[in-house]
Amino acid sequence: MYVLDKSQLPSFLEAMAAGRTVFVPAEAGGMTRFVPWQAGIQLYWEENPVISPKELFFPQTQVLYGYRTLGQQLEILSRDEGNSPRVIFGLRPCDAAATGIMDDVFLTKGYEDSLYRSRRQNTLLVVLACRRPGPACFCTSFGLDPTRADNADLMLYDLGAEWGLEAVSPAGQDLLAKPAGPVERQAAAPEFAGDFPLEIKVDHLPSGLRPMFRHQVWDIMYQKCLGCGTCTYLCPVCHCFDIQSHNRGVQGYRYRCWDSCMFSDYTLMAGGANPRPTKKERVRNRFLHKLQFMPERYGKFGCVGCGRCVLKCPVNLDITQVANRLAEVVANA
Amino acid sequence: MPENPLLPMAGQIERIITETPDVKTFHVTFTGGKPFVPRPGQLAMVSLPAVGEGMFSISSQGEQHLEFSIKKAGMLTAALHEAETGQMVGVRGPYGNGFPLDLCRGKDLLFIGGGIGLAPLRSMIVYCLAHRSDFGHIQIIYGARSPADLVFKEEIFDRWPHEPDTEVNITVDVGDDNWQGHVGFVPAYLEELNPDPAGKVTVTCGPPIMIKFVLQALDKMRYAPENIVTTLEMRMKCGIGKCGRCNIGSSYVCLDGPVFTLAQLQNLPDEY
Ligand code: SF4
Ligand code: SF4
Ligand code: FES
Numbered sequence: 001m002y003v004l005d006k007s008q009l010p011s012f013l014e015a016m017a018a019g020r021t022v023f024v025p026a027e028a029g030g031m032t033r034f035v036p037w038q039a040g041i042q043l044y045w046e047e048n049p050v051i052s053p054k055e056l057f058f059p060q061t062q063v064l065y066g067y068r069t070l071g072q073q074l075e076i077l078s079r080d081e082g083n084s085p086r087v088i089f090g091l092r093p094c095d096a097a098a099t100g101i102m103d104d105v106f107l108t109k110g111y112e113d114s115l116y117r118s119r120r121q122n123t124l125l126v127v128l129a130c131r132r133p134g135p136a137c138f139c140t141s142f143g144l145d146p147t148r149a150d151n152a153d154l155m156l157y158d159l160g161a162e163w164g165l166e167a168v169s170p171a172g173q174d175l176l177a178k179p180a181g182p183v184e185r186q187a188a189a190p191e192f193a194g195d196f197p198l199e200i201k202v203d204h205l206p207s208g209l210r211p212m213f214r215h216q217v218w219d220i221m222y223q224k225c226l227g228c229g230t231c232t233y234l235c236p237v238c239h240c241f242d243i244q245s246h247n248r249g250v251q252g253y254r255y256r257c258w259d260s261c262m263f264s265d266y267t268l269m270a271g272g273a274n275p276r277p278t279k280k281e282r283v284r285n286r287f288l289h290k291l292q293f294m295p296e297r298y299g300k301f302g303c304v305g306c307g308r309c310v311l312k313c314p315v316n317l318d319i320t321q322v323a324n325r326l327a328e329v330v331a332n333a
Numbered sequence: 334m335p336e337n338p339l340l341p342m343a344g345q346i347e348r349i350i351t352e353t354p355d356v357k358t359f360h361v362t363f364t365g366g367k368p369f370v371p372r373p374g375q376l377a378m379v380s381l382p383a384v385g386e387g388m389f390s391i392s393s394q395g396e397q398h399l400e401f402s403i404k405k406a407g408m409l410t411a412a413l414h415e416a417e418t419g420q421m422v423g424v425r426g427p428y429g430n431g432f433p434l435d436l437c438r439g440k441d442l443l444f445i446g447g448g449i450g451l452a453p454l455r456s457m458i459v460y461c462l463a464h465r466s467d468f469g470h471i472q473i474i475y476g477a478r479s480p481a482d483l484v485f486k487e488e489i490f491d492r493w494p495h496e497p498d499t500e501v502n503i504t505v506d507v508g509d510d511n512w513q514g515h516v517g518f519v520p521a522y523l524e525e526l527n528p529d530p531a532g533k534v535t536v537t538c539g540p541p542i543m544i545k546f547v548l549q550a551l552d553k554m555r556y557a558p559e560n561i562v563t564t565l566e567m568r569m570k571c572g573i574g575k576c577g578r579c580n581i582g583s584s585y586v587c588l589d590g591p592v593f594t595l596a597q598l599q600n601l602p603d604e605y
Contacts, residue, residue, distance in 0.1 A: 064339050069381075069382065069421075072416075072419045072420045072421055073421055074382065074421035074422065074423065076341055078337065078340055109588065110588060111338050111574060111575065113575050114336065114337045114338065115337060115339075213604075240578065241571070241577075242576070243571070243576070245385065254386075256339075261577065266578065267568050269568050270408075270410065271406045285604075288582075289577075289580070293580060293582055294583075
């Protein structure tokens with residue numbers, strides 16, 4: 001393993017940031033999230049940031065193309081986003097796994113989303129191994145290892161006074177070869193300690209849920225949901241978006257922006273029909289999408305157990321409680 | 334690097350046909366020819382970028398153009414209805430699976446359409462008539478609210494009935510002073526005509542309520558779910574299976590649909 005005295009981290013990051021943007025966890029605007037590293041920035045290591053790194057690949061709003069209209073004319077102006085190299089430094093294994101799921105969504109099944117790809121393919125992941133579970137974590141329920149990520153370029157370990165670094169990919173190895181870089185030395189990865197506060201039983205998933213679509217359990221489950229969409233915005237796996245126009249005079253641009261299946265107009269059609277007219281259908285869709293539809297389509301759950309939605313839902317509509325209630329119903333059926 | 338799949342091509346409305354008081358057909362051409370050759374039943378996104386973008390079935394095509402038959406329903410379609418020839422629009426596609434040609438080849442075909450639902454069917458009917466020997470007998474049962482609401486009047490009255498081994502049965506919910514034809518709802522007319530299911534694939538498209546009763550009638554007439562084909566409508570934004578909007582269970586209508594057999598639909602949650 002390579003080790004680096006914690007006091008050396010700023011100079012290591014500074015060297016890494018030459019010719020790239022390095023995103024680090026920090027407090028910004030009253031939130032914790034990943035922001036571009038700059039000298040003097042205070043890093044935040046206590047918990048997984050509230051805002052997941054998904055916004056770095058899939059920004060909350062993103063221009064798709066520009067256009068000009070004049071009379072009957074129309075000119076489409078493609079926008080090249082450029083793709084400068086980037087590093088996300090210190091994301092957690094759950095968010096790395098979520099990134100892998102986003103890769104499946106945006107880059108497979110017939111179409112590659114070029115805007116997603118141009119950001120993703122130039123981004124290296126430095127994944128921080130967790131040492132203890134956070135207050136609403138349940139990643140292990142989905143078989144994830146909180147101390148590893150297969151798609152990491154570099155694993156980062158908190159060794160107390162030092163950071164430990166282990167290359168997983170050749171690109172990760174290159175990151176270590178900086179002049180101000182860490183030195184190779186015998187060191188053990190830290191032990192993971194503590195019990196997980198939450199758990200989802202997954203044995204019956206996804207096939208056990210197939211008969212559950214019409215079950216009356218949903219008649220109660222949805223009731224407290226406010227339809228605020230907080231859960232989907234914070235979720236590192238939720239990828240739904242809307243496409244809208246920003247029009248000024250004879251020109252404008254089309255952009256995409258995060259959307260939420262919890263919103264009432266999400267599936268509302270131009271003629272007024274809506275296949276998910278009430279919160280019941282919307283809540284059901286969100287949970288089944290994560291626990292049944294994503295596994296059926298991508299072979300992976302649409303949840304990595306990061307706990308963000310559990311911590312931030314204003315009415316405590318907790319995915320672990322929902323999933324375990326469903327498991328109970330399936331078991332008694 | 335392949336293009337951004339969400340980027341449209343600019344095309345121009347070359348011809349507008351007023352089909353009914355609220356349906357118009359638009360012929361869209363492109364400098365340098367059609368950007369793609371859709372299969373029958375496929376979709377495309379048509380946009381007036383300042384107003385919006387919507388998914389429409391491609392009701393037919395020519396050497397140089399694509400055709401969209403569009404019913405006035407919301408802001409975008411209202412703006413399209415106000416457009417005049419020469420107006421440029423954005424087009425991207427083709428999207429969706431299209432009709433199952435392999436299932437249909439060599440079989441007799443029964444098309445059942447209602448209202449604007451004849452638009453997607455038309456792409457298939459035109460294809461079948463152009464490849465006439467690949468298909469058996471063709472029967473088209475089509476209905477609309479009133480005589481004025483029948484779309485593609487020239488084809489349904491003057492052209493298709495004269496094609497070889499092709500039968501067209503038209504009905505309207507309510508006739509008018511000049512209407513000499515059949516009066517009644519499509520599902521009832523279907524039962525009255527009672528076409529034999531043997532060796533037949535049926536393709537149906539129309540308002541949800543019509544589809545519902547047509548499926549019941551077909552079931553009564555002993556059509557197998559594998560041989561009943563229909564199309565679904567869902568709100569769509571991306572068309573490429575990314576925006577998540579059009580899912581029915583684990584299927585995406587924009588990719589895995591819009592065409593499904595009844596057998597496939599019976600395996601999906603009934604949320605459409
Ligand atoms: S559903 Fe909740 S716990 Fe699961 S990944 Fe999304 S935000 Fe995290
Ligand atoms: S955060 Fe809670 S209240 Fe808000 S939409 Fe999600 S489940 Fe409903
Ligand atoms: S329209 Fe976006 S997933 Fe189907």
